[in-house]
Amino acid sequence: MNNKFESLKLNKDILKALYNLGYNSPSKVQSEVIPRLLRYENIIVKSKTGSGKTASFAIPICETVEVDNNNLQALIVVPTRELALQVKEEISNIGRLKKIRCSAIFGKQPMKDQIKELKQRVHIVVATPGRIIDHISRGTINLESIRYFIIDEADKMLKKGFVEDMEFIFNSIPKNSIKGLFSATIDKDIKNICLEYMKDAEMVEVKNENLLNNKQISEKTVKVEDKKKYDTLKNIIYSQAPVSVMIFCNTKETVTKLYKNLKEDRFLVTELHGDMSQDKRNFTIKDFKNGKFNILVSTDVAGRGIHIDDISLVINFNVPRDKENYIHRIGRTGRKKSFGKSITMVNQKDEKYMEEIEHYIGYKIEDLDDIKKEDIALGKAKFEENNKKVLKNRKNRNEEKKVHSEVTRLYLNAGKKKKIRVIDIVGALNSIEGINNEDIGVIEVQDLCSYVDILNHKGEIILKKYKEISVKKKMVKIKKDNR
Incomplete structure (x- = not known):
C-alpha cells in the first residue's frame, strides 16, 4: 500500500478499497485536497479535468461517514445525469468495503422510486440541481445532518441560469457543513457565490498546470470545407489509427447523421445524445467502456460524464460554441498519466470561435500536417485489424472488470x-x-x-x-x- 495514503491514517477498509481500485499514489489534487477536507476546511479547488478530483473529495467523505448513522451525511451536486452516475460509482467503490451506501438522483427517473430509496439508509447522495431542489421542496430529503456539501464542475453549475438554483441549495443545507467547490476555471459567477457563501474558504490551485496539460494531450486543428468534412474525418481516423475515439458534435441531429454514415461504412460506432432514454445512455456508455465499440459520436452530454482512462483520440467534428466545453471535450483523453490526441475540424464560420478558445486557453493550436495517402492506407489496415480484435473480444467483455474480488x-x-x-x-x-x-x-x-x-x-x-x-x-x- 502506498505510504502517502497510509500516512493519512485512513480506515483500513478505505485503504483496502483504494488498493483494489489501483490507486497507487495520490495525484497532485488529491494530495492537496484530502488532508484539508479531513480537517473540515472549506475549499475552492481549481484543477484540470482528468486530474483525479472526484477521489479527492470521495475519499475524505467516505472516511468520515458514520456507517451506523441512518442520516444523509454528504451531498454532491453535479451538472449532468451521466456525471452523477460516474461519481456515484466511484464513491460506491471507495466506500464499498466500509459498507457505505451512495445514491444518484436526477431527472427523468420516477420520483416515487427515489423517495423509497431515500427512506432507506443512504449515507451520500449525488444529485443534479433540479431534482435535488424537487426533493427539498417536497420535504422528501432530510439535509439536517449534512456534513459535506460538494459542488462538482462548478464552472458549469454556476453559469447564469443556474446561480439561483445553487443559492437555493446553499440556503437549504446546514450553515456549519463543510463546503467544497471544484472547477477547471474560476470566473466571475463562481467568485460571487464564493464571496456570499464561502467567505472563509481556502483557494487550492494545483500548481504548474495550465487548463490543459500540453505534454499529455497533443492538440491540432484541420481546416476543412463542409462538403469535404466527412471524408476528412475518415482520413483522420484511418491515419491516426486510434484504439478508441470520441467524436463531438454540437447538435443531436449531427450526431445521428454522422453515426448512420459511419455505421454504413462499417465502423464499430455508437451514439450518445440527450434524446435517448437514460437507460439507453447508460448502456451506451457501459458498452463503450467495455470495448464493444471503439468510436462514440456524442453531443456535449458526454463532455463531463465519461471517465475512461484510455481514450486515445478526441475529434471535434464541430467547434464548440462554449469555449469551456473545448476543455471538457478534449479532457476525455490524456487522463491521469496517459497520453492522448485531439483534432478539431474548423471551417470558415468556425474561425472566430477557435480564436476565442485559443485566447481562453492561452496558446495557439497548430494545424495538423497534411495527411498523406500512404499514412491513410497503413493506418486503415491497422485500424481494421484493431476492429477485428474488438469483434473477437466482444463476447468476453459482457461483464465489467470486477473491482473488489472479496465481494x-x-x-x-x-x-x-x-x-x-x-x-x-x-x-x-x-x-x-x-x-x-x-x-x-x-x-x-x-x-x-x-x-x-x-x-x-x-x-x-x-x-x-x-x-x-x-x-x-x-x-x-x-x-x-x-x-
Missing part, C-alpha cells in the same frame, strides 16, 4: 412487496454457519427483489451451499448478481 453481490427474489426488510435479511444471513455482521455489506431492498454484498470471500461459500434461504419464514431464492 460477491447476491440477488434475492423477495423485497418490500413480501414485507421483507433489511433487518430480516441480516437475520437470515447471520443464521448461516460462518457468516456474521462483519461479512454482510450494503443491502438494497427493492419492491420485488433485494441485493446484498457479501464480504470477505464468503459469498461463494453461501452460493455453493444454498440455492434458497429462509427470510422471515419465507423461502427466498438466491443467486449471484452479475450486473
Whole structure:
C-alpha cells in the first residue's frame, strides 16, 4: 500500500478499497485536497479535468461517514445525469468495503422510486440541481445532518441560469457543513457565490498546470470545407489509427447523421445524445467502456460524464460554441498519466470561435500536417485489424472488470412487496454457519427483489451451499448478481 495514503491514517477498509481500485499514489489534487477536507476546511479547488478530483473529495467523505448513522451525511451536486452516475460509482467503490451506501438522483427517473430509496439508509447522495431542489421542496430529503456539501464542475453549475438554483441549495443545507467547490476555471459567477457563501474558504490551485496539460494531450486543428468534412474525418481516423475515439458534435441531429454514415461504412460506432432514454445512455456508455465499440459520436452530454482512462483520440467534428466545453471535450483523453490526441475540424464560420478558445486557453493550436495517402492506407489496415480484435473480444467483455474480488453481490427474489426488510435479511444471513455482521455489506431492498454484498470471500461459500434461504419464514431464492 502506498505510504502517502497510509500516512493519512485512513480506515483500513478505505485503504483496502483504494488498493483494489489501483490507486497507487495520490495525484497532485488529491494530495492537496484530502488532508484539508479531513480537517473540515472549506475549499475552492481549481484543477484540470482528468486530474483525479472526484477521489479527492470521495475519499475524505467516505472516511468520515458514520456507517451506523441512518442520516444523509454528504451531498454532491453535479451538472449532468451521466456525471452523477460516474461519481456515484466511484464513491460506491471507495466506500464499498466500509459498507457505505451512495445514491444518484436526477431527472427523468420516477420520483416515487427515489423517495423509497431515500427512506432507506443512504449515507451520500449525488444529485443534479433540479431534482435535488424537487426533493427539498417536497420535504422528501432530510439535509439536517449534512456534513459535506460538494459542488462538482462548478464552472458549469454556476453559469447564469443556474446561480439561483445553487443559492437555493446553499440556503437549504446546514450553515456549519463543510463546503467544497471544484472547477477547471474560476470566473466571475463562481467568485460571487464564493464571496456570499464561502467567505472563509481556502483557494487550492494545483500548481504548474495550465487548463490543459500540453505534454499529455497533443492538440491540432484541420481546416476543412463542409462538403469535404466527412471524408476528412475518415482520413483522420484511418491515419491516426486510434484504439478508441470520441467524436463531438454540437447538435443531436449531427450526431445521428454522422453515426448512420459511419455505421454504413462499417465502423464499430455508437451514439450518445440527450434524446435517448437514460437507460439507453447508460448502456451506451457501459458498452463503450467495455470495448464493444471503439468510436462514440456524442453531443456535449458526454463532455463531463465519461471517465475512461484510455481514450486515445478526441475529434471535434464541430467547434464548440462554449469555449469551456473545448476543455471538457478534449479532457476525455490524456487522463491521469496517459497520453492522448485531439483534432478539431474548423471551417470558415468556425474561425472566430477557435480564436476565442485559443485566447481562453492561452496558446495557439497548430494545424495538423497534411495527411498523406500512404499514412491513410497503413493506418486503415491497422485500424481494421484493431476492429477485428474488438469483434473477437466482444463476447468476453459482457461483464465489467470486477473491482473488489472479496465481494460477491447476491440477488434475492423477495423485497418490500413480501414485507421483507433489511433487518430480516441480516437475520437470515447471520443464521448461516460462518457468516456474521462483519461479512454482510450494503443491502438494497427493492419492491420485488433485494441485493446484498457479501464480504470477505464468503459469498461463494453461501452460493455453493444454498440455492434458497429462509427470510422471515419465507423461502427466498438466491443467486449471484452479475450486473
